[in-house]
Amino acid sequence: MSKKLPNIDSEISNWYTDVVTKAGLADYGPVKGTMVIKPYGFQLWENVKDVFDGMIKKTGHVNAYFPLLIPKSFLAKEAEHVDGFAKECAVVTHTRLKSENDEIVVDPDSRLEEEVIIRPTSETVIWSMYKKWIQSYRDLPILINQWANVVRWEMRTRLFLRTTEFLWQEGHTAHKTKEEAQKETLDILDLYKRLAEEYLAIPVYTGLKTDAEKFAGADKTYCIEAMMLDKRALQAGTSHNLGQNFAKAFDVKFQTEDNNEEYVWATSWGISTRLIGAVILAHGDKNGLRIPPKIAPIQTVLIPIFRNTEQRELVEKYITSIEIELKQLGIRYFIDWSDSSPGFKFNEWELKGVPVRMEIGPRDVESNKLVIARRDNSEKLSISRDEIRDSLKTILDEIQNNLFNQAKVFRNENTHNVENYNDFKEIIKQGGFVKCGWDGSQKTELKIKEETKATIRCIPFDEKPEGLTCVYSGELAKHEVIYAKAY
RNA sequence: CGGGGUGUAGCGUAGUCCGGUUAUCGCGCCUGCUUUGGGAGCAGGAGGUCGGGAGUUCGAAUCUCUCCACCCCGACCA
Numbered sequence: 331m332s333k334k335l336p337n338i339d340s341e342i343s344n345w346y347t348d349v350v351t352k353a354g355l356a357d358y359g360p361v362k363g364t365m366v367i368k369p370y371g372f373q374l375w376e377n378v379k380d381v382f383d384g385m386i387k388k389t390g391h392v393n394a395y396f397p398l399l400i401p402k403s404f405l406a407k408e409a410e411h412v413d414g415f416a417k418e419c420a421v422v423t424h425t426r427l428k429s430e431n432d433e434i435v436v437d438p439d440s441r442l443e444e445e446v447i448i449r450p451t452s453e454t455v456i457w458s459m460y461k462k463w464i465q466s467y468r469d470l471p472i473l474i475n476q477w478a479n480v481v482r483w484e485m486r487t488r489l490f491l492r493t494t495e496f497l498w499q500e501g502h503t504a505h506k507t508k509e510e511a512q513k514e515t516l517d518i519l520d521l522y523k524r525l526a527e528e529y530l531a532i533p534v535y536t537g538l539k540t541d542a543e544k545f546a547g548a549d550k551t552y553c554i555e556a557m558m559l560d561k562r563a564l565q566a567g568t569s570h571n572l573g574q575n576f577a578k579a580f581d582v583k584f585q586t587e588d589n590n591e592e593y594v595w596a597t598s599w600g601i602s603t604r605l606i607g608a609v610i611l612a613h614g615d616k617n618g619l620r621i622p623p624k625i626a627p628i629q630t631v632l633i634p635i636f637r638n639t640e641q642r643e644l645v646e647k648y649i650t651s652i653e654i655e656l657k658q659l660g661i662r663y664f665i666d667w668s669d670s671s672p673g674f675k676f677n678e679w680e681l682k683g684v685p686v687r688m689e690i691g692p693r694d695v696e697s698n699k700l701v702i703a704r705r706d707n708s709e710k711l712s713i714s715r716d717e718i719r720d721s722l723k724t725i726l727d728e729i730q731n732n733l734f735n736q737a738k739v740f741r742n743e744n745t746h747n748v749e750n751y752n753d754f755k756e757i758i759k760q761g762g763f764v765k766c767g768w769d770g771s772q773k774t775e776l777k778i779k780e781e782t783k784a785t786i787r788c789i790p791f792d793e794k795p796e797g798l799t800c801v802y803s804g805e806l807a808k809h810e811v812i813y814a815k816a817y
Numbered sequence: 818c819g820g821g822g823u824g825u826a827g828c829g830u831a832g833u834c835c836g837g838u839u840a841u842c843g844c845g846c847c848u849g850c851u852u853u854g855g856g857a858g859c860a861g862g863a864g865g866u867c868g869g870g871a872g873u874u875c876g877a878a879u880c881u882c883u884c885c886a887c888c889c890c891g892a893c894c895a
Binding site for chain 2: 334343362414417418451480482484485486491492496498545553564565566567568600601602603604633635636637638669670671672673674675676677678680689691692693694701816817
C-alpha cells in the first residue's frame with residue numbers, strides 16, 4: 331500500500347478512486363463497469379439502508395421483492411419510459427451455453443421467443459402486478475418498497491457514482507387521488523433530505539427537475555442535490571410523481587366509492603449506492619475518508635501501544651475494561667491488535683475515515699487516562715478513563731454536526747446569485763452552483779448546456795423568481811433555478 | 818462508437834528508440850530477531866506465459882503484423 335494519496339485539490343478524480351480502493355470500500359469487478367462492494371463499504375451501505383428502511387416502515391411502507399427479469403415488451407408500454415431506458419438495457423436472448431471445440435459458446439437453439447431484459451428500474455413489472463392486485467379503492471393505497479439491484483449499461487462508470495450494476499431502494503406506491511400521490515412524493519423527498527442531512531451530514535437543495543431532466547415516465551421529478559468537494563453537483567435521490575402514466579400503460583383502474591372507474595395515481599422514488607460516493611466526495615480530506623459517526627461502520631478504533639509483553643498484558647487488561655463500557659454504550663468499535671506499528675495504524679484508520687481513535691499505552695494505564703483523536707479536525711485530547719461514559723457520545727455528536735456544518739459552509743460559500751451570462755460562465759468555469767433566473771424555455775436550457783456543460787439541477791422549492799430576468803435570454807424569469815456541472 | 822494513451826510479480830515501475838549474460842527497483846507478501854506514543858530496522862526467502870497469437874532473426878520485453886484488455890477525453894446517465 332502506497333503511503334500517499336493523490337492531491338485532493340488538483341486531482342480529485344484520482345484521489346477518489348484511490349481512497350475507495352485503499353480504504354477497502356470497493357474493488358473493480360471482472361466485467362467492465364462492475365464493482366465489488368467489500369465488507370467495509372457494504373457495512374457503510376447497510377447502515378444507510380437500515381436508517382432509511384426504518385424511516386419508511388415508520389410511515390407505513392412495506393418491503394417486497396419483484397423479479398430481476400422483465401419481458402422486453404413491458405418496457406415499451408410507456409412511451410417516455412422506453413425512450414429513457416432503451417439505450418442502456420442488458421438483454422437476455424438465450425438460455426443455454428454449450429461446448430464447441432473446447433470453447434463455451436451460446437447455444438443458438440436456445441434463443442428465447444420473447445427476449446427478456448434485466449431491470450433498469452422496476453416500474454413496468456410492478457405495475458403489471460398492480461393490475462392484478464387493484465380492483466377497488468379499498469385496495470389502495472399500496473405502499474411497497476424493494477431493496478434490489480438494477481443494471482444500466484453505462485458508457486462511463488466510476489465506483490459507487492455510476493456502475494453498470496448498482497444497489498438501491500425503489501419505492502412504488504399506488505393511490506386513489508392525485509393529491510395523495512403528490513403528498514407521498516413530497517413526504518418521501520423529505521425523508522431523503524433528512525437522511526442526507528441528519529445521517530450522511532450532507533446538506534442538500536431540494537426542488538423540482540425541469541422537464542428535460544425529469545425521470546422518463548414521470549409527470550414530476552423532485553430531487554435532493556448535493557455539492558461535492560470539487561463544487562460539482564450530485565443528484566443524491568429522486569422522488570417521482572408518475573401521475574396516471576403507468577396506470578394507463580398497464581390499464582390499472584379502480585372502482586371509486588361512488589362506483590366510478592378511475593386510473594390509479596402512482597409515485598416511485600429511489601436512492602442508491604451512489605450515496606456512498608456522495609459521502610466520500612462531500613467529507614473527504616487529504617488523509618482520506620471522513621465518515622459521519624451515525625453511519626460509520628466503526629465509530630471508534632482502539633490502538634494499543636506497548637513495548638514488551640508485560641506492557642502488552644497491562645494494556646490488554648485496561649482495554650478490556652474499556653471494551654465493556656463501549657459495548658454498554660452501544661458504540662461500534664474495533665480494537666486493532668495487528669502487528670503494524672502504531673503510526674501505521676493511525677494513518678490507516680484515518681484513511682478509512684473512522685471518526686474517533688483511542689490511543690492506549692502504558693502512560694495511559696498508569697494515569698488512568700487515554701488519548702482521543704478526532705478525525706474531523708485532527709484534535710487530540712487526553713481524557714480520564716471515567717470520562718468515556720459521558721464524553722464519547724458527545725464527541726461523536728460533535729463530529730457529526732461539525733461535518734455537516736463544514737459541508738454546509740462550503741456549499742453556501744460556493745453558491746452564487748448571478749444576474750448576467752458572463753458572470754454565470756465565470757462561476758461555472760471556476761466551479762460552484764449558480765442561482766439565477768430562467769425564462770422556462772427548453773431552448774435556453776439546452777443552449778446553456780451546450781455552451782457551458784452546466785445543467786439545471788433543480789427549481790428550488792424556495793425560489794423567488796419575482797423581478798428576476800433570464801440569465802441567458804434576458805426575458806422575464808419564470809423560475810429561479812440552480813445551475814451546476816453535475817456528476 | 819470517434820480521438821489519445823498504456824499493457825513487464827499482488828500493486829507501482831526501469832529496460833523498448835538502437836535486439837545480445839541469470840529482466841530492474843520500490844511497496845506489499847513469507848520466516849526469524851530486534852522494535853512499537855504519527856507510515857520501524859536488519860537478515861534471509863517466495864513470487865514472472867514481459868497482455869495473447871503469428872512473423873523476422875543464430876537470438877525478441879525490445880523489430881513487424883494481428884487480436885485482446887484497460888485507462889483518459891467526447892456523445893448517454895441515479
